[in-house]
């Protein structure tokens with residue numbers, strides 16, 4: 618079925634003219650919001666794995682992680698090329714020499730056509746961005762979660778929206794593509810707040826987005842909060858409706874990198890439906906068809 622939004626897989630096919638798959642890597646980094654540098658305890662939704670990590674293990678070298686994944690993805694999906702994606706924790710949180718050594722190590726095979734680095738917006742500087750801009754087709758994925766500063770404080774992000782905005786501008790200035798991660802259903806957030814986040818991301822013309830439903834993970838600070846005082850969590854239909862609203866607000870050129878996922882069901886305490894990926898994707902398709910709407914339909918371009 619033809620999607621009414623711009624899937625990342627389509628962007629990869631159009632850009633590289635072949636089947637490109639992401640290889641998730643563990644570079645052995647930490648996070649300044651977990652090790653006490655910024656705050657104690659980290660983001661309240663984050664568990665020990667550095668949030669939603671489902672990747673290779675840092676016990677293996679980067680090259681071993683890549684080789685194993687290349688083999689699997691080529692056999693399973695006939696993948697022809699790959700994007701090396703540093704997923705867990707903050708993958709720019711190290712001295713520049715160390716970063717260079719780690720990033721350099723992914724380009725040992727010409728089938729690696731791009732690099733994507735997940736990090737926090739307060740964990741980059743000009744020197745690090747200059748380095749990243751030297752690699753093939755570089756992307757940076759910034760965790761934002763919400764553009765509402767009160768929410769960011771509540772979830773203990775340790776940075777505000779202005780910090781994110783500044784990082785995005787510096788990153789895009791260097792021709793590095795930006796993907797933003799957001800969470801829907803954060804406690805105290807209304808639909809208006811969530812759509813406001815989408816509008817602000819649309820204004821920044823981000824290149825990609827990953828949308829998550831707030832998930833209460835075992836052993837996260839949020840699990841303790843929820844256990845003491847359970848709060849309302851959206852159901853699948855409510856989530857899908859808001860995702861469609863967001864797709865309509867975003868520019869048609871923003872690549873949609875995630876709107877549903879398959880987490881580890883054993884670590885997901887609530888809501889259980891978040892791991893029913895295909896059901897969520899089908900529901901989003903159905904709602905957009907019923908509305909006869911498309912990504913970008915309500916996008917307001919503020920450029921001259």
Ligand code: SF4
Pocket residue numbers: 648649650651658659660663664667668705706707737760
């Ligand atoms: S920045 Fe990422 S790794 Fe660090 S505490 Fe927050 S979600 Fe976890």
